[in-house]
Amino acid sequence: RHFIVQATICGSKKTRDDVTSQKITLQLLHLITFCLLANISDSYDDLLFAIILLCYFYECY
Numbered sequence: 001r002h003f004i005v006q007a008t009i010c011g012s013k014k015t016r017d018d019v020t021s022q023k024i025t026l027q028l029l030h031l032i033t034f035c036l037l038a039n040i041s042d043s044y045d046d047l048l049f050a051i052i053l054l055c056y057f058y059e060c061y
Contacts, residue, residue, distance in 0.1 A: 031057055 031054055038046035 026057065 031050075034053065035050045038050040041047075
């Protein structure tokens with residue numbers, strides 16, 4: 001794991017006693033679906049968020 005992620009997790013507090021579970025990995029199909037939904041909504045905010053999400057996705061991979 002990346003050291004920044006570990007430092008963030010170690011520095012944070014849990015608010016509930018629930019067991020932590022790993023989320024589903026963001027995949028290209030999720031991004032395509034999100035972009036299609038953002039395009040249908042006719043909201044520039046949704047489209048901008050989709051573009052930012054895509055930029056971060058491709059920056060990480």
